[in-house]
Amino acid sequence: MTSAWRMIVGAFGLVALAIGFLSIVFLTAPAAPGPDLARSKNSAKGLYSVAIAPEATEPKQGELHAWVVTVKTRQGAPVEGAAIAIGGGMPEHAHGLPTSPEATAYLGDGRYRIEGMKFSMTGWWQLKLGITARAGADEATFNLVL
Amino acid sequence: MARSLLTKLIATAVIAVVAGCSDTDFTDAEKRTIASMSLAALAPLPSDPTNRFADDPGAAALGATLFFDTGMSRDGNVACGTCHKIDRQFQDDLPRGIGVGETNRRTMPLAGVARDPFFFWDGRRDSLWSQAMVPLENVLEHAGTRTAYAHYLKRRFGERYERIFRPLPDLSVLPASAGPYGTPTEMAAWAAMTDAQRDGVDRIFSDIGKAIAAFERSLVHGKTRFDRFAEPLAQGRTPAADDELSAEERQGLRLFIGKANCSTCHTGPRFTDNHFHNTGVPQVAGLPPDRGRIAVVGEVLADPFNCLGKFRDGGEEACGELRFMQKSSPELVRAYKTPSLRNVAGRPPYMHAGQFASLEQVVEHYASAPKSVEGETEIHPVALSEREKAALVAFLKTLSD
Numbered sequence: 440m441t442s443a444w445r446m447i448v449g450a451f452g453l454v455a456l457a458i459g460f461l462s463i464v465f466l467t468a469p470a471a472p473g474p475d476l477a478r479s480k481n482s483a484k485g486l487y488s489v490a491i492a493p494e495a496t497e498p499k500q501g502e503l504h505a506w507v508v509t510v511k512t513r514q515g516a517p518v519e520g521a522a523i524a525i526g527g528g529m530p531e532h533a534h535g536l537p538t539s540p541e542a543t544a545y546l547g548d549g550r551y552r553i554e555g556m557k558f559s560m561t562g563w564w565q566l567k568l569g570i571t572a573r574a575g576a577d578e579a580t581f582n583l584v585l
Numbered sequence: 586m587a588r589s590l591l592t593k594l595i596a597t598a599v600i601a602v603v604a605g606c607s608d609t610d611f612t613d614a615e616k617r618t619i620a621s622m623s624l625a626a627l628a629p630l631p632s633d634p635t636n637r638f639a640d641d642p643g644a645a646a647l648g649a650t651l652f653f654d655t656g657m658s659r660d661g662n663v664a665c666g667t668c669h670k671i672d673r674q675f676q677d678d679l680p681r682g683i684g685v686g687e688t689n690r691r692t693m694p695l696a697g698v699a700r701d702p703f704f705f706w707d708g709r710r711d712s713l714w715s716q717a718m719v720p721l722e723n724v725l726e727h728a729g730t731r732t733a734y735a736h737y738l739k740r741r742f743g744e745r746y747e748r749i750f751r752p753l754p755d756l757s758v759l760p761a762s763a764g765p766y767g768t769p770t771e772m773a774a775w776a777a778m779t780d781a782q783r784d785g786v787d788r789i790f791s792d793i794g795k796a797i798a799a800f801e802r803s804l805v806h807g808k809t810r811f812d813r814f815a816e817p818l819a820q821g822r823t824p825a826a827d828d829e830l831s832a833e834e835r836q837g838l839r840l841f842i843g844k845a846n847c848s849t850c851h852t853g854p855r856f857t858d859n860h861f862h863n864t865g866v867p868q869v870a871g872l873p874p875d876r877g878r879i880a881v882v883g884e885v886l887a888d889p890f891n892c893l894g895k896f897r898d899g900g901e902e903a904c905g906e907l908r909f910m911q912k913s914s915p916e917l918v919r920a921y922k923t924p925s926l927r928n929v930a931g932r933p934p935y936m937h938a939g940q941f942a943s944l945e946q947v948v949e950h951y952a953s954a955p956k957s958v959e960g961e962t963e964i965h966p967v968a969l970s971e972r973e974k975a976a977l978v979a980f981l982k983t984l985s986d
């Protein structure tokens with residue numbers, strides 16, 4: 440065997456070893472944990488059970504659209520007369536929502552219409568709902584990825 | 586023999602590695618982003634229910650006439666087309682537009698303008714038709730007055746106007762030149778008119794805006810080199826050899842949608858998120874302080890011609906952008922509109938007051954991300970090599986025909 444052939448075999452061996460090592464690293468690496476995308480959850484202090492849903496279709500980038508927020512007590516009774524403050528933004532870009540959405544109507548059964556939502560960029564958005572009703576003030580944060 | 590085989594093997598391996606690492610293959614996620622920026626992804630132009638003449642060909646034709654008519658100014662020398670030059674992407678290549686005097690802002694190109702939710706660099710108007718009225722009365726632009734425009738319209742285009750819009754009121758008793766802006770005499774004459782007279786003139790004035798807006802709706806973007814590359818890519822085909830981007834342009838494209846974070850704001854087929862951002866663009870020495878979006882929030886809300894005012898056609902449901910606009914966030918300080926980047930290479934200088942003379946300077950600014958003179962910049966520094974900066978500029982040039 441000439442030295443050149445030995446070098447070739449050696450080189451292939453090294454490449455194979457490197458590929459094997461990299462595959463183990465990639466295959467066993469934990470997937471990056473994404474934000475929690477649940478659309479219903481308990482508020483931070485546990486006063487309310489809160490659910491959100493787009494009023495029509497899933498939101499598209501750059502389009503004004505409405506959401507319906509459903510507020511219930513932990514026992515499942517609809518919460519009426521809640522004041523809902525809307526905030527949020529893009530945590531990765533350190534900016535808020537591009538619009539000032541408002542709760543514009545009570546639809547009954549603990550449901551409130553939020554108008555004026557807009558996601559001006561794709562990516563990870565947070566929607567923070569400040570809810571004040573008879574049981575007290577609490578907050579719920581939802582993650583949305585566009 | 587063995588040695589030459591070895592050389593060939595190594596050469597093949599090197600080529601394979603280089604090809605893999607360079608811009609030969611975009612990932613599926615990158616391809617989706619590229620497809621979303623192709624002109625083919627642009628939705629049809631939405632209707633404008635606030636302007637019931639928006640898609641009226643007669644109104645658009647009258648609007649075109651008015652757009653290029655220098656009679657629509659105090660001194661008879663300034664038309665919309667003076668700064669929005671038809672053969673120059675409807676802009677004027679100057680750092681700041683010059684009408685009757687020099688303004689504080691760069692003239693914006695007009696292709697696709699009808700898709701904006703807010704107008705001007707700072708969004709001080711909320712419709713294309715209410716935008717078109719502002720320069721007509723600005724003392725540095727057309728510098729005319731409302732009654733002067735009404736008289737002129739009746740004299741020159743009265744019959745056309747009445748055929749499209751409505752019967753003209755009796756203007757013979759009105760001052761030749763009066764309006765809420767202009768000289769003290771003109772303002773006093775405006776104040777001395779009756780409510781009904783002012784209302785009649787305002788109606789004509791808003792119709793002028795609606796006619797010009799109808800014309801401007803016809804100004805659209807054309808396909809560019811980038812689109813000829815992106816469209817087949819979006820459909821899973823290989824672009825024809827003539828439509829391929831060079832290795833440098835592809836590297837620039839990958840940076841644009843990746844590490845350089847350009848497409849965070851310059852997104853979609855128009856390369857804009859239609860929003861306002863503080864990106865630390867410097868103040869121009871000698872100009873009055875310019876606070877951007879925050880300074881005009883009150884102005885657009887108080888504008889009698891805004892969407893919630895009585896000159897809107899159609900229902901109030903069209904006014905969501907105004908009703909729910911951001912009104913007080915600190916992010917509005919020195920925030921300016923994200924401009925479209927289509928055909929950007931053909932229209933230096935750049936930024937809202939022509940601060941940068943070249944695309945190289947623009948890329949340098951965004952890479953270094955200097956502090957804002959007021960408020961906080963949203964831009965973070967990005968380490969880009971000289972080759973990467975050049976690649977970004979090369980990519981931006983593919984956004985032209």
